[in-house]
Structure formats: structure tokens, C-alpha cells
Amino acid sequence: MAKKKHRKGPRKSGKNKLKNVLKDGILHYFENNPDHTIDYKQISNTLSINDSETRKLVHKILGELAAQHLLKEVVRGKFRYNNPEKEFEGTIDFTARGAAYLVVEDRENDIFIQPKHTGKALNGDRVKVKIIKRGANRDEGKVIDVIERDKKFYVGVLQVNERFAFLIPDNQRMNVDFFISKEKLNGAQNGQKALVRITDWPEGADSPFAEVVEVLGMPGTNDAEMISILVDNGIDFRFPQEVIAQAEETSIELDEKEIAKRLDLRDVFTFTIDPADAKDFDDALSYRILENGNKEIGVHIADVSHYVTMGSPMDAEALKRSNSVYLVDRVIPMLPEQLSNIACSLRPNEDKYSFSAIFEFDDKDKVVRQWFGKTVIHSDRRFTYEQAQEVIEGKSEELAEIIRDLDRIAKIYRKQRLKHGAMNIESEEIRFRLNDVGQPEEVVIKVSKDAHKLIEEFMLLANRHVAEFIGKGDKDHPATPCIYRTHDKPDMGKIETFKLFIEKFGYDITFSNENDISRSINKLLNDIRYENEYSIIQTMAIRSMAKANYETTNIGHYGLAFEYYTHFTSPIRRYADLVVHRILHAMLEKRPNPYGLPTLNEIGKQTSRMERKAVEAERDSTKYFQVQFVKDHVGETFEGIVNGITDFGMFVEMKENRCEGLVPMDSIPGDRYYFDADTYRIVGARHGEEFNIGDDIWVRIKEVDTRRRTIDLELTDPVD
Known part of the structure; x- marks a missing residue:
């Protein structure tokens, strides 16, 4: 068990406040005297600082301001104001x-x-x-x-008056309303949700002028709200006509001349494991025993690059979108459904083009040979994750020998990753079971089980080996630029904040360097796996880590403990994978890389940006359905856990339904409360009562707002 510590009182923040005051004073002096070059003794005398400890602090601050490029160290120990870029x-x-x-x-x-x-x-x-x-x-x-402009279109609710109208944006961070003249309403009515486009923003006008381009219907319908979420996040919810036309021309029939160019693996047993509602099957696994007794395991990926040619309208649209977006009740695919669900999808009992990574394992489960190339496969069986899990658990014997052996190998490779410092994060996803009219009737927590981890490990294996092959090359294939999936080492400041957070629960982590952090956090999470605070601590651990990105400069993947890593296994739903397929194919055929480094850099920025937008849209979708789920429970009381604190209140997750709401700061009774940024808590000014992340409290649902997608809570007494 992780070592528990006695809860500490709030940390003293006087030194930090003194440091901030000194920083402001020092910087103010240099701004007013930009031509002066002085050392810490002179600035201390100027500020009438005489004690040695504070003078040492001044010396430290000068170094920090120079590191931030606010000051310039002209000669050793002497500083001058650094005129900033304006x-x-x-x-x-x-x-x-x-x-x-x-x-x-x-x-x-x-x-x-x-x-x-x-x-x-x-x-x-x-x-x-x-x-x-x-x-x-x-x-x-x-x-x-x-x-x-980030967006071409904006969405909100219309307020129509006699002579004009305003669109009130759904996005709470949109700082203006949109003015619409009567002739620009295009038939839209008061109270309807609409899509508008900016036509002008005259000098002196508080609001941009706009016109209605589409009426989405009345607020509160799933279609209108999901389109609103997509538009707010700059995601197109329709494909351009030329892209649809190109998709409709795509044939699903395989060409014998193309098959002759590929390795034909249709007689090798192949299967997929996917969610029960999946339609876009990106990947399949094959398994066979070789004549030498070794095992051959193939990771077969939909060959999207065969259908989507560089520079085509479909390729440009795929880059623009960069990802498929998975909302609660629908998928907004990166590619039209003719490709994503039919032509490219590795559906059961159909011959399909694929791009494969094939590995030979010896009797010690070590990879002794690898092969990459274009193939044609035939998926013999489709498993859902639940069906595969039953086989692993011994509840089903269908293809048990193959699936259990793959599970065994996957566990070996997972154990090796963790030993080398990979983060051990057990993800949980909140899902909703919807009724026939699209309303949520049950909250379902999706937990990653062995069947999910089986697929994950073999996808990681393929991604890592492809990245190493492209990044390192071999005697016949020189290394070439690529888009890597990178994950930087954690920022030590964020880790210190995480340490402060877990102290509230009586825990601590110890490490001597950055490479020890993941092992220490893994040990903590393993020790507290069955404690009530496990979920919130794991969430905060994830938040303390850097964000993964697509980069051309390979810095490795800290969270996976891989020196080389890329995305190769999901080209139906990620554009970066499609790019890697094209690079790898050119490399295998000894052709020049189809992408220059500047182009790859721009693709990396675009795919990273759109990935963040997709995550936001998916999060907004979940919030909307949370509101829908609890809207009939206003006035009811629930036990919750504080999972976020800000200067305007605290976020609380209700344990029974896993829905999140806000207790506003000014609604907390009994005192005047404020946010203490130094200790990251809410404190009562008079009586000192405090609220911390992880606290168990009772709340009542006070109000829900489907337009803002918010749940307002208020504190209440426990239910007997």
C-alpha cells in the first residue's frame, strides 16, 4: 500500500507572495530605466533591501527574469532591460x-x-x-x-425583433452577438437555432453583421445540438459535393492486376476484434504456425492510400478534418461512408486490400523477423470485444487456442513496456445507452479489459516497428522524414502540483529524475486501485503529463516508453496514419519521400490542432447528454466528489450517474468563500472551512440548461 501521510494544513505562501512582489518591483525599475545596467546589490539598495536572505532572493529573481528574456545578462552578474518584441x-x-x-x-x-x-x-x-x-x-x-477567422460559420439561437434580429451564440466563449437585418434572416424564425456567416463588421459597431445560411430547427433536439457542437469546434458536419461524388465512384471490387502486385494472404486465418457497434474496421490480426515452429502474427491495416490519392479533393478534405469525431450518438467520419464503412473497412467474409506489418516470433516470444508491405486479406471472423473477452476468461471456446495465445503474448509485451517506464493508465469512458428516440436512459462505464489490451499491444507493436524502420532505416532503405507521435517528458512544475494534490489524501511519490516519475505514479495507482480516490487521482496524474502531438522531430513517447513511435494502424479515422502509409510505401519501393519536411511540419500542426478540436467536441457531446440524463431529476440529492476547483466554484461528479455539475462560489452557504490559488482549494474567509479536490460532499440538482450544457448544483445535507 502507498505510504499514507498525515494531512497537512495549508502551505505557507508568504515567501511566494514576497517573491512576486519583488519580481514586479524589479521589472518596474528596469522598465523605467531601460538604459541602466546593474547587479543584484545595486537593485537591492535601490529597493532598500538590506537583509541577506532577501538579497539572495533578488539575485535568484534576476536570473529567472533573464531566463524569461525579460532581462538581459550583459556581463556576468549585471543585467539590463531586454526590449521585447512588440x-x-x-x-x-x-x-x-x-x-x-x-x-x-x-x-x-x-x-x-x-x-x-x-x-x-x-x-x-x-x-x-x-x-x-x-x-x-x-x-x-x-x-x-x-x-x-477560425470558423466560416457560427451557430446559436435567434432573437427576432420587428426590424432586426440577433443570433445569441451557443458557445459561451463567443464574446459578441451577431446582428442580422430582417432581409438576411432567410425565413428563420424567433427562437430557432441557426447557422450564420459574417458579412461585415463596420468600424464602431459592437457586433458583426451576419446572414442566416441554414435553419437547424428548435433548440433541444439532438440533431440541432450535435451540429451546434461541431460548428462551435470548427468541424464540418457535411462533405463537399465533389468529395461525395468522388467517393461514390469508388469501386469495392478488387482488381486482379492489383492483387498480383501484392502478397496474397487470403488463405491465412484472419479476424477482427472491435466494438459491437463498429462499422469502420481499421485493423485485423492473422495467426499461423510456420514450418520452423515459430509463430507468424500479422497486423493488417485498411489500405486507405490505395483509394485516397494525394492531392485529390478527398485527400484535401481528409487533411482538413484530420480525424473522425465520435460524438455520443453519431460519428462524423474523416472519409465519406462509402470508403470508411464499405470500400476500406476490413469487413468479415470479404477480400480487402491492406497494408500489413507481419512479425515472426520465436519460442521465447521474441520478434526475430518483420515484414512490411501491401497485401490482400480475407477476414474470416468478426469478434466484438465482449466475445473475445469471454474466450479469454474461459467462458467460450471459439478459437480459444489462438485468442488465448495472442492474449498471453500481449501481456508479455505490456509487462515489458511497464518495466521500461510506460505509464499504466486504466482508462474509463462514460457512455450512454440511448432509447429509440435518442434519449439517454442509462449511463454505462466502459472499462478496458484484456480483449482491449490484446488489440492495443499489437497495434503498439506495429506502430513502434514502423516508426523505427522509417526513422532508422536499414542497409537497403535509408531513413526518411516522418510524422512521429511524440509525448514529451513531464513538466516538473506540474508534477510538484500533483504531489501537492495527492498530499491532501495522505499520499506521496518519490523520484530522483524525470524517468522515475512514471514508475512512481504507476506504483501509487497500483497501491490505491481499490480506494475511493483512485479515479480522481488517476485523472489528475494524466493532467500533470504533457500532451501528445504529431511532430517531425522525434523526441520519443514518454507515456509508452518508446524511443520511436508513430501512428500507422488507423488510416480510416486519422490522417497522420495515411501520411505514414504513403511514406512507408515509397520507402519500400525505394522512391523519394512524397512529402517534404516543411509539408510534414504543417500536416503535424494541422492534425494536432484538429485532434484537440475533436476531443473538445466529444467532451461537449458528453456534457449535453449528461444534462439530458439528469433534466428530470432537478431537486433530487446525490452524493458526489469534488473533481475540480476554480475561482468561480467547484465541479462535482455525482457518484450515482457520473454526471458533472458546478457549485457556484457565491452559492456556498455559511461564509464568504474564496479560491486560494497557492493551495488549490476553496476557503471560508471567516470560519476557515475548506473544500478540496477529492472531498466527498452531498449536492442537489438546482437547475439544468441544455443550451449551455450545464448542471447547476447546490450543497445540501446527506440523505439519511
Whole structure:
């Protein structure tokens, strides 16, 4: 069991406050005296600092400000004001209160923008910002130009008056309403949800002018709300006509001349394991015993590159989307269904083109040979995860020898990954069982079992070996640029915050370097697996890690403990995989890489950006169905756990239904509460009562709002 520690009181934050005050004072001095070059003794004298400890702190702060490029160390120990770049380009990210931050690539700190300085920018736009005030921890800026709109269309609810109308955006971070003249309504009615396009934004106007391009119907219907979520996140919910036309021309019949160019594996036993409702089968496994007694296991991936040619309308649309998006009640595919569900999909009892990674294992389960290439396969059997799990657990004997042997090998490779420092995260997904009219009637928690892990390990095996082959090459195939799936080492500041968080539960982790962190967290999670706080601690551990990205510079994958890793196994639903297929095929045929490095860099940025949008859309979809699930339970009381704290309240997950709501700060009774950022808790000003992440509390559902997709909660007494 992880070592428990006695709960500590709040950490003293006086030193941090002193440091922040000194930073502001020092920076203010240099800003007002930009030509002065001085050392820590001189600045200490200027600020009337005499004690040695505080002078040491001044010396440390000067070094930190130089590291942040706010000061310049002209000669050793002497500093001067570093005149900053006055303008930055980046993506603007609004808060619900109208302020914003400019996110600049490769810049550590975002730039704060007050509501009065956001200009004509809208959430997600690419803008140019001028620095108007420098700060020790945060610069402040003003929008001076909108370079590119993030969206072509905006969605919301219409408020129609006698002479004009406004569209009230669904997105709470959209800082303006849209003005629509009567002649631009195009038949839309008051209260309807509509899609609009900006036509103008005159100088001096508070709101952009817009026109209705499509009426989505009344708010509250699944179709209208899901389209709203997609549009808010900049995801197209329809394919252009030219892409649909190209998809409809795609034949599902295999060509004998093409088959002759490929390795024919149709007589090798092959099967798929997928969710029960899956239609786009990306991958299949094959299994056979070779004459030398070794095992040959094939990982066969849908050959999307055969159907989607570079530079075609379908290819351009796939890059634009970059991912399939999985909402609660529907899938928005990256490719039209003619390809994703039919032509490319490795459906049972059909011959299919595939791109395969085939591995030969010796009697010690070590890979002794690998082969990559274009193939044609025939899937003999389709298993759902539940059916495969029954075989693994001994409840079914169908193909038991093969599936149990694959499960055994997968567990060996998983154990090796964990031994080498891979993160051991047991994912849980909240799903909803919908009735015939699309309303949620049950919350289902999807837990990763051995059948899921079996498929995962063989996909990881293929992805890793493909990445190594492309990145390292061999005597016949020189290494070539590629898009890698990278995961950086964790930021130590975030890990320290995580340590502070788990102290609230009486736990601790110890490590001597970055490489020990994953092992320490794995041990903690394993020790507390059956404790009530396991889920919330695992969630916070994930949040403390860096985000995975698509990059051309290979820095490895920290979470998987792989030196080389890419995405090869899901080209139906991820554009990055399609790119890797094209690179690998060119390499095998000894042709030049079809992509230049600058193009690959742009593809990496686009796919990473759209992946984040897809995640947001999926999260918004879950929130909407959570609201739908509890809307008939207003006034009822539930036990919950605090899983998030902000300056405006605390988020609480109700244990019975796993739905999340907000207890607003100003609604907490009995005191005037405030958010203590240093200790990450909510504290009562008079009586000192506090709320921490992980606390068990009782809440009552006060109100739900389907448009905002929010659940408002209030504290209450426990149910007897």
C-alpha cells in the first residue's frame, strides 16, 4: 500500500507572495530605466533591501527574469532591460467572462488581453497582438489585427425583433452577438437555432453583421445540438459535393492486376476484434504456425492510400478534418461512408486490400523477423470485444487456442513496456445507452479489459516497428522524414502540483529524475486501485503529463516508453496514419519521400490542432447528454466528489450517474468563500472551512440548461 501521510494544513505562501512582489518591483525599475545596467546589490539598495536572505532572493529573481528574456545578462552578474518584441501572432482563447489569452507557439507564457482590448477577434481566431504592458509572470496585450477567422460559420439561437434580429451564440466563449437585418434572416424564425456567416463588421459597431445560411430547427433536439457542437469546434458536419461524388465512384471490387502486385494472404486465418457497434474496421490480426515452429502474427491495416490519392479533393478534405469525431450518438467520419464503412473497412467474409506489418516470433516470444508491405486479406471472423473477452476468461471456446495465445503474448509485451517506464493508465469512458428516440436512459462505464489490451499491444507493436524502420532505416532503405507521435517528458512544475494534490489524501511519490516519475505514479495507482480516490487521482496524474502531438522531430513517447513511435494502424479515422502509409510505401519501393519536411511540419500542426478540436467536441457531446440524463431529476440529492476547483466554484461528479455539475462560489452557504490559488482549494474567509479536490460532499440538482450544457448544483445535507 502507498505510504499514507498525515494531512497537512495549508502551505505557507508568504515567501511566494514576497517573491512576486519583488519580481514586479524589479521589472518596474528596469522598465523605467531601460538604459541602466546593474547587479543584484545595486537593485537591492535601490529597493532598500538590506537583509541577506532577501538579497539572495533578488539575485535568484534576476536570473529567472533573464531566463524569461525579460532581462538581459550583459556581463556576468549585471543585467539590463531586454526590449521585447512588440507584436506577436497566435491563437486567441477567450474566457466566459470576455477576457482572452493569446496562445503563441514556442512561447512559454500566454499573453493576457482585457475585454476592452480584444477588438474584432472571435474565439479561436489567429490574430496579431501588441504588447502594452510587461509583467513578471504575464504580459498584457491588445489585438491590432485579425489575420484569419477560425470558423466560416457560427451557430446559436435567434432573437427576432420587428426590424432586426440577433443570433445569441451557443458557445459561451463567443464574446459578441451577431446582428442580422430582417432581409438576411432567410425565413428563420424567433427562437430557432441557426447557422450564420459574417458579412461585415463596420468600424464602431459592437457586433458583426451576419446572414442566416441554414435553419437547424428548435433548440433541444439532438440533431440541432450535435451540429451546434461541431460548428462551435470548427468541424464540418457535411462533405463537399465533389468529395461525395468522388467517393461514390469508388469501386469495392478488387482488381486482379492489383492483387498480383501484392502478397496474397487470403488463405491465412484472419479476424477482427472491435466494438459491437463498429462499422469502420481499421485493423485485423492473422495467426499461423510456420514450418520452423515459430509463430507468424500479422497486423493488417485498411489500405486507405490505395483509394485516397494525394492531392485529390478527398485527400484535401481528409487533411482538413484530420480525424473522425465520435460524438455520443453519431460519428462524423474523416472519409465519406462509402470508403470508411464499405470500400476500406476490413469487413468479415470479404477480400480487402491492406497494408500489413507481419512479425515472426520465436519460442521465447521474441520478434526475430518483420515484414512490411501491401497485401490482400480475407477476414474470416468478426469478434466484438465482449466475445473475445469471454474466450479469454474461459467462458467460450471459439478459437480459444489462438485468442488465448495472442492474449498471453500481449501481456508479455505490456509487462515489458511497464518495466521500461510506460505509464499504466486504466482508462474509463462514460457512455450512454440511448432509447429509440435518442434519449439517454442509462449511463454505462466502459472499462478496458484484456480483449482491449490484446488489440492495443499489437497495434503498439506495429506502430513502434514502423516508426523505427522509417526513422532508422536499414542497409537497403535509408531513413526518411516522418510524422512521429511524440509525448514529451513531464513538466516538473506540474508534477510538484500533483504531489501537492495527492498530499491532501495522505499520499506521496518519490523520484530522483524525470524517468522515475512514471514508475512512481504507476506504483501509487497500483497501491490505491481499490480506494475511493483512485479515479480522481488517476485523472489528475494524466493532467500533470504533457500532451501528445504529431511532430517531425522525434523526441520519443514518454507515456509508452518508446524511443520511436508513430501512428500507422488507423488510416480510416486519422490522417497522420495515411501520411505514414504513403511514406512507408515509397520507402519500400525505394522512391523519394512524397512529402517534404516543411509539408510534414504543417500536416503535424494541422492534425494536432484538429485532434484537440475533436476531443473538445466529444467532451461537449458528453456534457449535453449528461444534462439530458439528469433534466428530470432537478431537486433530487446525490452524493458526489469534488473533481475540480476554480475561482468561480467547484465541479462535482455525482457518484450515482457520473454526471458533472458546478457549485457556484457565491452559492456556498455559511461564509464568504474564496479560491486560494497557492493551495488549490476553496476557503471560508471567516470560519476557515475548506473544500478540496477529492472531498466527498452531498449536492442537489438546482437547475439544468441544455443550451449551455450545464448542471447547476447546490450543497445540501446527506440523505439519511
